[in-house]
Amino acid sequence: GAVIGILGGGQLGRMLSMAAARLGFATHIFEPGANPPAGQVADRVTTAAYDNTDALAAFAKSVDVVTYEFENIPTAALDVLEAHRPIHPGREALRISQDRLTEKTFLRQLGLQTAAFSDVYDLASLAAAIAETGTPAILKTRRLGYDGKGQARLSGPQDASRALEEMAGAPALLEGFVDFSHEVSVIAARGLTGEVACFDPGENVHRDGILHTTTVPARLSSAQRTDAVLLAANILNALDYVGVLGVELFVTPQGLVVNEIAPRVHNSGHWTQNGCAVDQFEQHIRAIAGWPLGNGQRHADVVMENLIGADMDRVPDLARDPDTALHLYGKAQIKPGRKMGHINRIQRTG
Ligand code: ATP
Ligand code: MG
Ligand code: MG
Numbered sequence: 578g579a580v581i582g583i584l585g586g587g588q589l590g591r592m593l594s595m596a597a598a599r600l601g602f603a604t605h606i607f608e609p610g611a612n613p614p615a616g617q618v619a620d621r622v623t624t625a626a627y628d629n630t631d632a633l634a635a636f637a638k639s640v641d642v643v644t645y646e647f648e649n650i651p652t653a654a655l656d657v658l659e660a661h662r663p664i665h666p667g668r669e670a671l672r673i674s675q676d677r678l679t680e681k682t683f684l685r686q687l688g689l690q691t692a693a694f695s696d697v698y699d700l701a702s703l704a705a706a707i708a709e710t711g712t713p714a715i716l717k718t719r720r721l722g723y724d725g726k727g728q729a730r731l732s733g734p735q736d737a738s739r740a741l742e743e744m745a746g747a748p749a750l751l752e753g754f755v756d757f758s759h760e761v762s763v764i765a766a767r768g769l770t771g772e773v774a775c776f777d778p779g780e781n782v783h784r785d786g787i788l789h790t791t792t793v794p795a796r797l798s799s800a801q802r803t804d805a806v807l808l809a810a811n812i813l814n815a816l817d818y819v820g821v822l823g824v825e826l827f828v829t830p831q832g833l834v835v836n837e838i839a840p841r842v843h844n845s846g847h848w849t850q851n852g853c854a855v856d857q858f859e860q861h862i863r864a865i866a867g868w869p870l871g872n873g874q875r876h877a878d879v880v881m882e883n884l885i886g887a888d889m890d891r892v893p894d895l896a897r898d899p900d901t902a903l904h905l906y907g908k909a910q911i912k913p914g915r916k917m918g919h920i921n922r923i924q925r926t927g
Pocket of ligand 3: 825836837
């Protein structure tokens with residue numbers, strides 16, 4: 578049978594592996610760290626660094642298609658992999674989403690709204706950026722940020738040098754603060770033949786920079802709902818994308834503003850596991866395997882909540898709740914801020 582290669586062995590790689598297994602595929606994980614969560618459910622794991630060319634080539638040759646659970650794969654590693662097997666989603670999606678400056682420039686070129694932004698590399702360029710975008714603003718590292726890490730908020734020009742220090746010399750982007758009423762995301766998929774399917778938008782609440790809950794349905798007018806789906810499809814088509822993509826949006830009186838895109842399955846799409854016949858993980862596997870996309874129509878109202886660090890203490894109680902579906906990642910060590918699992922609470926209507 579066919580083998581799916583997955584770069585990254587975290588919880589997303591784990592849930593991708595489970596979906597792949599359900600469709601009869603074998604999975605092979607490539608992960609530098611020891612004992613990855615995905616290793617417990619995958620058929621095979623290669624433990625090696627991304628600069629290990631031999632290990633990368635052997636991994637690629639052992640699979641039929643390569644996908645990934647995170648977007649920060651080094652370019653040189655991608656070159657090695659791509660010499661042997663197709664990578665989905667493709668290189669262009671990775672190139673664009675690896676750098677916030679490239680990403681926002683791309684989104685603007687598509688005619689989409691983003692926060693005002695300018696690139697920052699020293700105190701002088703930061704002062705110029707503040708003069709242009711105004712404050713409040715957020716300084717973000719261009720690369721490698723997640724869960725709100727690598728970000729500093731500026732309430733006024735007096736915060737400039739402190740904020741720049743937090744970037745630790747990394748190239749950064751100053752973003753004007755978007756005055757949004759709430760945040761939503763669209764989990765969208767595109768197949769090899771170009772068909773597009775979107776899950777119902779979810780409404781996201783963050784805590785300490787980390788996603789806390791996703792609620793479906795989101796508070797959106799039908800016009801906003803249509804807009805969200807159309808702009809996601811616009812992005813997918815522009816990238817000739819294959820797989821699942823997460824699009825994070827700010828809802829404002831002036832319309833939807835794109836915050837960022839993620840070329841992979843997305844934490845805010847975990848509700849689909851208990852709200853749809855075909856969830857985001859299966860949809861991704863279907864797309865990269867060249868299958869038709871599945872039925873991602875929502876059949877329930879769901880609240881997804883992340884279990885972070887000490888939230889694990891609640892598991893015995895949660896396990897007793899008939900309306901709560903538990904998804905635990907099998908991580909041995911509980912650490913503050915670490916995503917240990919999530920729950921999908923089904924809202925009963927009758
Ligand atoms: P993720 O874990 O989603 O990848 P990240 O580290 O890439 O997070 P962002 O999504 O850029 O960070 O920002 C995290 C959160 O901070 C956003 O969801 C939003 O709540 C807030 N935020 C980010 N940028 C802005 C902005 N320009 N204006 C207002 N709020 C913002
Ligand atoms: Mg991000
Ligand atoms: Mg984000």
